[in-house]
Amino acid sequence: xxxxxxxxxxxxxxxxxxxxxxxxxxxxxxxxxxxxxxxxxxxxxxxxxxxxxxxxxxxxxxxxxxxxxxxxxxxxxxxxxxxxxxxxxxxxxxxxxxxxxxxxxxxxxxxxxxxxxxxxxxxxxxxxxxxxxxxxxxxxxxxxxxxxxxxxxxxxxxxxxxxxxxxxxxxxxxxxxxxxxxxxxxxxxxxxxxxxxxxxxxxxxxxxxxxxxxxxxxxxxxxxxxxxxxxxxxxxxxxxxxxxxxxxxxxxxxxxxxxxxxxxxxxxxxxxxxxxxxxxxxxxxxxxxxxxxxxxxxxxxxxxxxxxxxxxxxxxxxxxxxxxxxxxxxxxxxxxxxxxxxxxxxxxxxxxxxxxxxxxxxxxxxxxxxxxxxxxxxxxxxxxxxxxxxxxxxxxxxxxxxxxxxxxxxxxxxxxxxxxxxxxxxxxxxxxxxxxxxxxxxxxxxxxxxxxxxxxxxxxxxxxxxxxxxxxxxxxxxxxxxxxxxxxxxxxxxxxxxxxxxxxxxxxxxxxxxxxxxxxxxxxxxxxxxxxxxxxxxxxxxxxxxxxxxxxxxxxxxxxxxxxxxxxxxxxxxxxxxxxxxxxxxxxxxxxxxxxxxxxxxxxxxxxxxxxxxxxxxxxxxxxxxxxxxxxxxxxxxxxxxxxxxxxxxxxxxxxxxxxxxxxxxxxxxxxxxxxxxxxxxxxxxxxxxxxxxxxxxxxxxxxxxxxxxxxxxxxxxxxxxxxxxxxxxxxxxxxxxxxxxxxxxxxxxxxxxxxxxxxxxxxxxxxxxxxxxxxxxxxxxxxxxxxxxxxxxxxxxxxxxxxxxxxxxxxxxxxxxxxxxxxxxxxxxxxxxxxxxxxxxxxxxxxxxxxx
Ligand code: ARG
Ligand code: ZN
Numbered sequence: 046x047x048x049x050x051x052x053x054x055x056x057x058x059x060x061x062x063x064x065x066x067x068x069x070x071x072x073x074x075x076x077x078x079x080x081x082x083x084x085x086x087x088x089x090x091x092x093x094x095x096x097x098x099x100x101x102x103x104x105x106x107x108x109x110x111x112x113x114x115x116x117x118x119x120x121x122x123x124x125x126x127x128x129x130x131x132x133x134x135x136x137x138x139x140x141x142x143x144x145x146x147x148x149x150x151x152x153x154x155x156x157x158x159x160x161x162x163x164x165x166x167x168x169x170x171x172x173x174x175x176x177x178x179x180x181x182x183x184x185x186x187x188x189x190x191x192x193x194x195x196x197x198x199x200x201x202x203x204x205x206x207x208x209x210x211x212x213x214x215x216x217x218x219x220x221x222x223x224x225x226x227x228x229x230x231x232x233x234x235x236x237x238x239x240x241x242x243x244x245x246x247x248x249x250x251x252x253x254x255x256x257x258x259x260x261x262x263x264x265x266x267x268x269x270x271x272x273x274x275x276x277x278x279x280x281x282x283x284x285x286x287x288x289x290x291x292x293x294x295x296x297x298x299x300x301x302x303x304x305x306x307x308x309x310x311x312x313x314x315x316x317x318x319x320x321x322x323x324x325x326x327x328x329x330x331x332x333x334x335x336x337x338x339x340x341x342x343x344x345x346x347x348x349x350x351x352x353x354x355x356x357x358x359x360x361x362x363x364x365x366x367x368x369x370x371x372x373x374x375x376x377x378x379x380x381x382x383x384x385x386x387x388x389x390x391x392x393x394x395x396x397x398x399x400x401x402x403x404x405x406x407x408x409x410x411x412x413x414x415x416x417x418x419x420x421x422x423x424x425x426x427x428x429x430x431x432x433x434x435x436x437x438x439x440x441x442x443x444x445x446x447x448x449x450x451x452x453x454x455x456x457x458x459x460x461x462x463x464x465x466x467x468x469x470x471x472x473x474x475x476x477x478x479x480x481x482x483x484x485x486x487x488x489x490x491x492x493x494x495x496x497x498x499x500x501x502x503x504x505x506x507x508x509x510x511x512x513x514x515x516x517x518x519x520x521x522x523x524x525x526x527x528x529x530x531x532x533x534x535x536x537x538x539x540x541x542x543x544x545x546x547x548x549x550x551x552x553x554x555x556x557x558x559x560x561x562x563x564x565x566x567x568x569x570x571x572x573x574x575x576x577x578x579x580x581x582x583x584x585x586x587x588x589x590x591x592x593x594x595x596x597x598x599x600x601x602x603x604x605x606x607x608x609x610x611x612x613x614x615x616x617x618x619x620x621x622x623x624x625x626x627x628x629x630x631x632x633x634x635x636x637x638x639x640x641x642x643x644x645x646x647x648x649x650x651x652x653x654x655x656x657x658x659x660x661x662x663x664x665x666x667x668x669x670x671x672x673x674x675x676x677x678x679x680x681x682x683x684x685x686x687x688x689x690x691x692x693x694x695x696x697x698x699x700x701x702x703x704x705x706x707x708x709x710x711x712x713x714x715x716x717x718x719x720x721x722x723x724x725x726x727x728x729x730x731x732x733x734x735x736x737x738x739x740x741x742x743x744x745x746x747x748x749x750x751x752x753x754x755x756x757x758x759x760x761x762x763x764x765x766x767x768x769x770x771x772x773x774x775x776x777x778x779x780x781x782x783x784x785x786x787x788x789x790x791x792x793x794x795x796x797x798x799x800x801x802x803x804x805x806x807x808x809x810x811x812x813x814x815x816x817x818x819x820x821x822x823x824x825x826x827x828x829x830x831x832x833x834x835x836x837x838x839x840x841x842x843x844x845x846x847x848x849x850x851x852x853x854x855x856x857x858x859x860x861x862x863x864x865x866x867x868x869x870x871x872x873x874x875x876x877x878x879x880x881x882x883x884x885x886x887x888x889x890x891x892x893x894x895x896x897x898x
Pocket of ligand 2: 339
């Protein structure tokens with residue numbers, strides 16, 4: 046374990062080496078005297094030997110700290126300074142550790158620990174940032190109640206828990222719930238508060254506050270509303286009540302991730318809080334709602350019950366993502382939510398799981414834990430919860446969760462603890478299911494059909510390709526939700542769960558009047574790639590009639606994808622049969638507009654590249670761009686009257702409202718506009734742009750115009766209108782680099798990265814410009830290699846400033862082995878150039894090493 050022998054710079058930590066800390070903490074008292082260059086932090090920590098632990102190694106983590114002095118029971122201590130912290134001889138009885146350190150938050154550009162954003166102090170301690178604040182056993186299995194005193198001139202001084210004494214230049218906070226240090230938070234600044242309250246079902250009145258900069262006060266209403274809905278939902282659905290007198294959220298502009306669930310004091314990227322109709326799109330509103338809920342839900346799944354060690358990260362993240370997805374499904378449309386979740390899973394997690402960065406949902410080793418806040422841990426982790434729920438049923442799931450909260454409240458737990466509550470509550474052996482946590486890679490599910498005149502037999506096969514470090518894969522338990530349709534489209538056999546446990550397994554449906562059409566993997570019941578030779582007639586039947594909305598959408602997606610693959614592989618024409626079927630579906634007025642909007646969307650460029658690669662063809666990103674564009678144009682022409690009507694009649698009337706119904710109608714009109722603009726010269730988009738009174742329609746129109754390269758005037762107007770709104774300006778940057786075609790993308794990215802408003806040290810802006818460009822395959826994969834070079838140059842520049850964000854964005858290169866020899870060589874050269882950079886961070890070094898691996 047790194048704790049025991051912190052020697053070399055890039056040491057690997059292994060799950061198998063876990064050992065508990067030797068001491069328990071009864072109380073932590075912290076005092077902060079704030080100063081940008083020299084903040085003093087004093088700690089008083091009551092330790093006592095843990096009778097259950099074997100080790101008596103008193104090692105405290107500490108990084109970038111200036112130790113002013115330390116005492117044990119009032120006597121000056123002489124700790125030995127070692128790499129990553131200090132060691133000290135301590136009594137074999139309870140003792141009081143006191144230390145004073147000095148830190149410089151203004152110098153902290155990594156945004157990890159205590160740092161400054163727009164003159165405001167704030168913290169990010171997950172995963173291992175607390176050790177940059179003071180010496181401490183900075184590991185999630187050490188839990189303690191914290192009392193905090195902040196001394197500073199800022200009008201607002203916040204920390205975790207309930208407020209205590211407060212006066213001129215100071216404030217005190219007390220958090221009665223024991224917690225690991227990664228949940229510590231402190232905020233000090235000139236902030237204003239959007240306040241409200243929530244009364245829990247047992248009658249506790251909770252004061253709610255969203256703290257923002259003065260100009261942002263009008264943009265907090267939606268986040269507050271989402272918070273109250275999330276609080277009520279968690280009571281209703283999981284029986285979980287809030288447990289403090291206050292719940293505060295703070296918005297900061299400089300933040301590495303979306304948000305953080307610090308106990309009673311969530312800290313958010315301002316992009317995940319602030320919204321107004323003029324400045325935020327429907328997608329922004331949706332994201333805010335889901336992140337607010339996510340962080341709130343962590344109060345029970347993460348905070349009250351936390352992780353024993355960071356290998357168990359999915360214990361809180363997978364479960365909490367699953368819960369926020371359930372919440373959004375309940376608050377909005379369940380089928381639309383499911384489709385969007387699967388799109389995100391395929392786009393990010395499948396890409397990861399099928400490349401050099403593949404790792405199990407519960408990894409077994411890491412160099413830098415921040416590199417494992419991944420789509421696999423989060424999104425695949427959530428899929429595992431969904432599969433468990435499908436396997437044990439809704440009631441079993443509810444019983445297991447009740448037991449989890451009863452049994453483990455106040456503890457730091459493992460995946461073994463989690464699975465045990467399901468085994469106990471549902472009387473079921475989950476030994477094989479546990480493999481899902483240990484085995485990386487996306488299983489391929491094969492389907493064979495047989496019909497003997499009355500019995501229909503589905504033979505399913507499973508195979509998981511090798512991943513780094515895991516050559517051999519064992520069969521998994523896969524719940525395959527399946528239903529059968531009659532050839533007239535009526536449902537013959539309703540959904541049942543085929544529980545697959547072997548590499549090859551047959552399932553029989555007897556006594557059928559006709560040969561059915563199988564609807565397999567309904568609701569996307571398992572995170573697998575379905576390999577099924579799809580007959581277009583069957584797919585069209587499913588698209589028209591499947592009772593499972595996910596598979597209805599999926600059938601259309603497969604038709605589109607297959608047609609695109611045929612265009613690319615064999616120069617085929619776009620599939621007119623698909624357009625006809627889609628035309629019918631798009632006109633079904635009783636179908637949810639949001640669902641129809643999803644059906645009108647095309648597979649993304651990277652999805653197509655992934656599918657080509659999976660089928661043994663080397664993808665050419667420029668060819669994919671062109672094929673996708675001509676497919677979209679053909680679709681627009683084939684559906685033109687329908688699209689024109691949808692555009693005319695779908696848009697909701699009256700003032701903007703972000704609710705799911707209105708957003709769905711705007712999404713449908715927007716999808717129609719995007720397609721129509723490809724063939725109508727841009728007239729509609731130009732008119733919509735000029736008339737728009739909300740960001741969804743303004744940005745939708747602008748995107749449509751940028752896509753046809755006719756947005757010069759509108760782009761200038763947009764900039765003039767929004768240059769002082771940082772979140773809107775991110776959109777202006779992102780849209781241009783993200784939508785530029787192969788001829789202009791690199792030049793656009795270059796120009797915009799020289800723009801005076803490209804404040805690259807702000808992660809949101811860096812992600813918008815460099816991340817936005819890297820996510821534009823037609824630009825990033827420019828045959829000249831200039832796209833790779835541009836991204837690599839910027840990553841090299843950002844790395845010493847902000848290693849976390851650099852490492853995360855280096856995944857732009859994770860697909861490098863997919864491509865042709867030239868591109869492969871260029872991408873490899875870019876990776877090697879980054880790796881050769883002197884002083885490259887541990888974060889980025891680990892990522893690139895794994896990618897090249
Ligand atoms: N726990 C946070 C969330 O998912 C993520 C924070 C991770 N931060 C980091 N620097 N790794 O809600
Ligand atoms: Zn989370």
